[in-house]
Amino acid sequence: MSTFGTAFRVTTYGESHCASVGAIIDGCPPGLELSPQDIQTQLSRRRPGQSDLTTPRNEKDMVHVQSGVEMGVTLGTPIGLLVKNEDQRPHDYTETDLYPRPSHADYTYLEKYGIKASSGGGRSSARETIGRVAAGAIAEKYLKIAYGIEIVAFVSSVGKVHLPSTLAPPSLTPINDDENDDNVEDALSKDFVHLLSSITREDVDKHLTRCPHKETSDRMTQRIMRAKEANDSIGGTVTCVIRNVPAGLGEPVFDKFEAKLAHAMLSIPATKAFEVGSGFRGTEVPGSRHNDKFVADASGRLRTVTNWSGGIQGGITNGENIYFRIGFKSPATISQAQETAQYDGTAGTLATRGRHDPCVVPRAVPIVEAMAAIVVMDQLLMQNARASAAKLLPPITTLPPTMVIPKKAL
């Protein structure tokens, strides 16, 4: 339904053309300095009308905090917030009324609810994500201050234009296709690993595409403009890294860290695919190469030599960088005429006008970051609950060495 999270809970409301969209964020730690600008920054990265690459629908998307914050500090109580829908123009969509738009949610919402919102695609609207971005910004503020956690997402491909293989996630790296040759080590490129460790939002925002590599970004821009000019659309992928997450987050067995991440990411409109760490490529790399061997760092802490695991092992974070990739399909809303059927089955031609994104991935970047922040925050609080309880117990003296030696070592 419209609530996500257990200890850090986000509930959103709002459709494309109603009075406002908003969210209630429950479980935020008290005592966090929080200004509207903390939230606005990410909302502005998400909002439409930022550039030629996005929809001309132009909304300021100003956040109004209703509760839970006083004198710029969170109270620990639910934070209510909303963004008004200023630019409703409900008549943009009237011509489509006889047709369920192909690959849009018109048909399925009608099947589900038996009633059709006159105003666009209801809850499947991208405007619904405003509440998530706001919630994520709050989570992120906490995570940064308390743990130094950094979350950076970037566009890794648009259509068939992708980052050079040295900078690409494992699954975008070409390998020899000889099924008897196991040599795929290059798939985890050192440059990519370095990119994960160093990339900042400033790097990402240097280019309108939010791809951090200029030459690729330029080709992506061309690809998007080609789609725009053809009244067509194109998809892409977003890669995201989360740095400095403490080890131990993630709840076996159903709420593994990657399972919650996948849930969160596939709940973003237009997503079709998710992979973490080595992803699909990891299915091709023999265990002997794919295993991330341990080594002690200068402080004696165990680290992994490689990071095929993407910072998660057995569903629990291991302290390494968490990285994952999400596939966004080409937007369903295009201005080309489409041969399709009306609700009553009559075949016809649907010609949609309106303001559409030819490609959503540049604007999806802050949404991915937000959902990542929400997942980390919720998992962190759940782990806190148990770990802080365990700390109060006396040490166990009766366990066999095989169960305590490791503990002593720490």
Next chain:
Amino acid sequence: MSTFGTAFRVTTYGESHCASVGAIIDGCPPGLELSPQDIQTQLSRRRPGQSDLTTPRNEKDMVHVQSGVEMGVTLGTPIGLLVKNEDQRPHDYTETDLYPRPSHADYTYLEKYGIKASSGGGRSSARETIGRVAAGAIAEKYLKIAYGIEIVAFVSSVGKVHLPSTLAPPSLTPINDDENDDNVEDALSKDFVHLLSSITREDVDKHLTRCPHKETSDRMTQRIMRAKEANDSIGGTVTCVIRNVPAGLGEPVFDKFEAKLAHAMLSIPATKAFEVGSGFRGTEVPGSRHNDKFVADASGRLRTVTNWSGGIQGGITNGENIYFRIGFKSPATISQAQETAQYDGTAGTLATRGRHDPCVVPRAVPIVEAMAAIVVMDQLLMQNARASAAKLLPPITTLPPTMVIPKKAL
């Protein structure tokens, strides 16, 4: 944590070497004929020791139903069930005690809990999935009887050996890599679409690999045996189709059908990737081609001409076949010596003995089917809750044609 689902809830317990593993399945409709054999069939497809391709650890995995079923009929109350751990051999693992096994859960569980189960990998053990498979078998029985829903998973690749492109999911289909050429229509092969509509579990079980294409299966067998002989391991992908799911399932916005599917699948041990419908390939296909146009079938019901969406639009099922693919990494447990570090940081060589699967995907097939069944069942019950409530309301007569015409058409 260890509970999944809202109206159909599965809670599991058990580690690799404790007395038993089991589950409580809450929310099963009453009046369903259910025999232990209904559950046993899928448990036996999951159990180790089925063939040379799997671990020699041999457990009969007999299910013992404790409650919720009387005279072979479900009561609507929680179904408790368990499978005893007959073959514990806890000493198999003692040599590893000083080492966290690379890419296994030893290190992260210790970081999470501060205590290390002496017996194998704790809850990250594949034995934990027994409870899920049992729960899934119950859901599946209901779904088959009440809706004719069929769920069939199969192995689509092992390492770099994959189904021929005509039978492969979109992302496994080669396309030209000219980023200016949008022609990728072949990616959704007619043979693959036909395979989704027709494949049965009998087809799948004809080959030990659970790949339904003999020539590919033979090559997969060779690939797995090569890993086994090298004391190594290899990953693979499982593709799954769900047929005859009614339109309207899936809860906007966080519990979209694909979001719950992704959550469920990424909660299976060793998974690293998930894609639904066109998946990552769908990021490369322009919207004009990717959109699934509607057409009325003989009965006047709207169907889609293509099915890039994988049966889900806007997070809600549209009645078409739901298909998705999951990537399983190469198993972390291998018998090769590995240069790695002990818990205390000392570098050394870990040589693991024990009984391991060189490749998990053949045995993962019933687990994927089970988690799929659980997701469908839960979403179905949640939709039932609201839809049956809505049916009791009188028709609305005051709505504008744009909101009611579609309804009349149905």
Next chain:
Amino acid sequence: MSTFGTAFRVTTYGESHCASVGAIIDGCPPGLELSPQDIQTQLSRRRPGQSDLTTPRNEKDMVHVQSGVEMGVTLGTPIGLLVKNEDQRPHDYTETDLYPRPSHADYTYLEKYGIKASSGGGRSSARETIGRVAAGAIAEKYLKIAYGIEIVAFVSSVGKVHLPSTLAPPSLTPINDDENDDNVEDALSKDFVHLLSSITREDVDKHLTRCPHKETSDRMTQRIMRAKEANDSIGGTVTCVIRNVPAGLGEPVFDKFEAKLAHAMLSIPATKAFEVGSGFRGTEVPGSRHNDKFVADASGRLRTVTNWSGGIQGGITNGENIYFRIGFKSPATISQAQETAQYDGTAGTLATRGRHDPCVVPRAVPIVEAMAAIVVMDQLLMQNARASAAKLLPPITTLPPTMVIPKKAL
């Protein structure tokens, strides 16, 4: 936390003096005619400033629906709504700043969150209940239309002034205190049973006290005015009946109907006690008298001769009237000087000024009704989920007569 319900979920936000209070109501059936006035009516019954008996704090409490409703009809998507805090006057409370108000939430909120909202009692404010009342009004509208369910609460006592024993719930009925005499049958008065079956909100609202018995109401008014004049406060009880609830609602074992009711009622500020049906009095009546024997009505449907059970047996509704009683303590906020300690332990005298209710029960009536409606709605949807699923199963032919005879009889 701030969310209640599983299939019908209410999430609220807002403190006493922030920008607004509001709620997101998720899971409302689509196709329900809903106007702001449907909500406003109950909000106005709750709002302060209605009469001399309540706080002079005067707020119009106009509801603003943000989403989920279009053209006066629910869409099935979350209904966001808010009520602005027009009359904030934050300085009313400044003199109390050094003191935690006795029996108020000041101290415990500070202990919990480590930070103190400058504005009144934070989430413990009665204004928080606005979101609940709005949510309840929506649930109630559905329940009335679809099932003819009626929910009426009324004031059954103020201080020691209570309804005459013929109209009082069992626990307010005097019995002989001879522990060897089991005769307590009169405790379930026929007049009370008739009152439950016939009382309407119009009856309740005839008197400002919301006690439906004029003579008692007059004495209650005197009692409240006496408290008001003494700068003191007084508590009371609210009794509520829910009529026409179908049999079969309530989820064994933790979510029994009465358990959810108790949870809902004890979540209302200032509540200290709850009893359903015979309540505490039921502990004194021998089973042979307390048991509600069955009898067939004209249509052959089983009814109970008495209704000590309060319409719930084994945690599940049986179709009879559900009735329960809630105790509200005397309000903690009084204008009398109180000898107490400051936060730092210094003993002193706290003299609070401000606008307070000398007695909350008249205004609590719509809050009780709202929480009751929310519980019924949630339980109804959960039962719908399973029952509509069970309907699709074929009849079982193999069961022994002891399991099927009853079913045939229905």
Next chain:
Amino acid sequence: MSTFGTAFRVTTYGESHCASVGAIIDGCPPGLELSPQDIQTQLSRRRPGQSDLTTPRNEKDMVHVQSGVEMGVTLGTPIGLLVKNEDQRPHDYTETDLYPRPSHADYTYLEKYGIKASSGGGRSSARETIGRVAAGAIAEKYLKIAYGIEIVAFVSSVGKVHLPSTLAPPSLTPINDDENDDNVEDALSKDFVHLLSSITREDVDKHLTRCPHKETSDRMTQRIMRAKEANDSIGGTVTCVIRNVPAGLGEPVFDKFEAKLAHAMLSIPATKAFEVGSGFRGTEVPGSRHNDKFVADASGRLRTVTNWSGGIQGGITNGENIYFRIGFKSPATISQAQETAQYDGTAGTLATRGRHDPCVVPRAVPIVEAMAAIVVMDQLLMQNARASAAKLLPPITTLPPTMVIPKKAL
């Protein structure tokens, strides 16, 4: 449904006559020493056949821990446990098959599920509480070690026999019934307050009735034996105190500490009423007397002079003793003939044989303690989650004195 709790989750299964009853306890802190005996002690206090006062149904109720504990220490993973149903005797109940037993769950379960378990009352059986008692024993072990929390329940009344007013909870204390006389201070008796602070389980178990006052206990025994001899039954109340709970537990607004307590207690079979602190009596005491004024103790910590609040203010614990009282109705199962109707409406006489408790309150004592422990544990973990997160934030320097003075004072 059959799961309770958010961070500490208990899920139970099992009916009266199935193979076993059991539970999965998820969220137990790791590193807790736990032996089967820790659980068995409370199970044995709950089991039938303890004395003449209880059912002769005699079951040893030996617990079998299945998972989550190794070498006597909890792993942090789900603890699966079960108790076999050794004494099933399913034929005891066959004569009742045509009749729904009055005030039992037969009728409502049939209405709910459309199928009738041949074996007794299904999930409404008292045997279902075995899983809860086991879960509570685990929670209690932790709470005792980590916080010194003590939970003691005792029988405060049987029928009209109750503790002397000096030892009775406020609502059992007689007051003058002059509605113009506010003097009710004696209602919170010093002896009762002392009893709450000092009573132990040893005190409680000195008498078979589990009433700690010998003379009252003797009269209770007579009252129960009188019911037994008359083939009748009688109810009673259980009072419970929880000592040493830290301040700050309880989640505004729906999950207030008392709301969760009420939910937990009303989920116990046969309960009809709940009151916390002053309870219903608190509705009669003017605020000026009812308010718990603050005073600093020797260490400077704020305590309350009185404790009408029962240790909870604004839904959050304040560190004082938490006490509450639960009403259990007279058991529905009696051996007297009852004039009632069959399922098909035929009037007749039902004569039940079988083994029944004439009064459940002595055996209810450990169940109440268990549910109390589960509530405290869950609320503690949820508060831990947030509080430990807040601790990592830097102190806020920009807040006005009204928000920070209190914090400094601590």
